[in-house]
Amino acid sequence: MSESAWQAFDLENLKQKVEGTEPRFMEFLRTAKMSCAMYHLPVGSLDMQAPHLEDEIYVVLDGLARLRMADGEREVRPGMVLFVSATTEHSFFDIEKDLTLLAIFGPAP
DSSP states (O other): OOOOSOOOOOHHHHHHHHOSSSOEEEEEEEOSSOEEEEEEEOTTOOOOOOOOSSOEEEEEEEEEEEEEETTEEEEEOTTOEEEEOTTOOEEEEEEEEEEEEEEEEOOOO
């Protein structure tokens, strides 16, 4: 079966699929060159991710938290687009409002 040349996704529907009181990660697209996922971290939860082999872009859809990276930390809030290069240690913390992110991964080197 061949892969479709295009697909459409509804952000509100994807966000509903990761809602809840536990951290949730749901990949909804994977191709040879990229993947996309929804990532939800409720208030007070711990982000347990490890560095990735792929470059990553986070689009902050909802919430308020902080992002710690090798060179410091910063506040994250809705409307921000965050780039994290491959193998960079990073984690979200001080989650004050449920955090929902669209995560876009580039291909591994």
